[in-house]
Amino acid sequence: MKPSILIVDDEETMLDLLTMILEQDFSITTENDGAKALQLLHQQTFDLCLLDIMMPWTDGLDLLKQLRSLGNGVPVIFISARGELEDRVEGLELGADDYITKPFEPTEVIARVKSVLRRTGKELDQQxxxxxxxxxxxxxxxxxxxxxxxxxxxxxxxxxxxxxxxxxxxxxxxxxxxxxxxxxxxxxxxxxxxxxxxxxxxxxxxxxxxxxxxxxxxxxxxxxx
CATH class of the missing domain: 1.10.10.10 (Winged helix-like DNA-binding domain superfamily/Winged helix DNA-binding domain)
Structure with a gap:
């Protein structure tokens, strides 16, 4: 079974791009609403979450705060256009496992996803x-x-x-x-x-x-x- 990844971004074009990059090696679920994504993370178990920061209503930072306050330890990688040092530090201090700045190279996304999955013991299930x-x-x-x-x-x-x-x-x-x-x-x-x-x-x-x-x-x- 492939590792499962939830991708949360309010831009459909970004969801399509990330799905295309990752679907060969991973089982992908997408959501364009932060509040719905939070509900989904309560209902299902995912091996990793790719999370945009700048979203309406519930942004990525608030979503991660709520997850961690509820004891949900799903590995999270932020993918954001906000690439300043203080933004990356804030995301990591809130409990994110990595931070990717837009625009990005597809190979960078794959490498960082696999690196986080290795660290968290959720590598590709093919043995x-x-x-x-x-x-x-x-x-x-x-x-x-x-x-x-x-x-x-x-x-x-x-x-x-x-x-x-x-x-x-x-x-x-x-x-x-x-x-x-x-x-x-x-x-x-x-x-x-x-x-x-x-x-x-x-x-x-x-x-x-x-x-x-x-x-x-x-x-x-x-x-x-």
Whole structure:
């Protein structure tokens, strides 16, 4: 089962955009009214709430205050056009888990959502992936080929799991940096190439003969099997 996310924003275009960004990996519910969202959060359990601040009647800050006063600990990420330092600090001090400023990049939203879910123990519920003779157990962080465990570094494991979970999807080097090294990583994008090279070598040594990780020249990589 996919982690469930409630998105609260009074702009329908923003709800549509965030749904499009997140619906592949998450179960999405949307609400354009803060008061109705508060009622929904009393009735249902969500793994995460994406919350706009500037909404009529019940704004995001008031909604979060009410949630926390009632003991509702659902993880909250504010998404707001208010990007001044004092705004971000206020949101975090009220109990938000993160703060994203509009406009944003889709990859930033995905990375921050997954980061909060990791911290709160609500990661993607898919525990095992089996494909082309490769068996990945996400919770145990193990990868095996024909029953033999691969000796992968944490970065190599994340690369392999990310690519296999999204077969045929092309990832740029920058996207992989944001997903695996965290969105704030400021390193050289070509760092990815070195880890991909080492990962391919380990796959071949373990007997994986197919060209699983394919290079997209000038862009990045995809899992092509």
């Amino acid at each position: 095992e992936i089996k494909q082309s003779g490769i068996h990945i157990h996400l919770l145990a962080r193990e990868a095996r080929i024909n029953g033999e465990k691969l000796k992968l570094t944490p970065i190599e494991f994340e690369l392999l799991a990310t690519l296999i979970q999204h077969p045929k999807q092309a990832f740029s080097r920058e996207q992989l940096l944001e997903r695996i090294w965290d969105y704030s990583y400021m390193g050289e994008a070509r760092t990815v190439d070195t880890h991909i090279k080492n990962l391919r070598l380990k796959l071949r040594k373990a007997g994986f003969q197919e060209e699983g990780i394919q290079t997209i020249w000038g862009f990045g990589y995809k899992w092509g099997v």
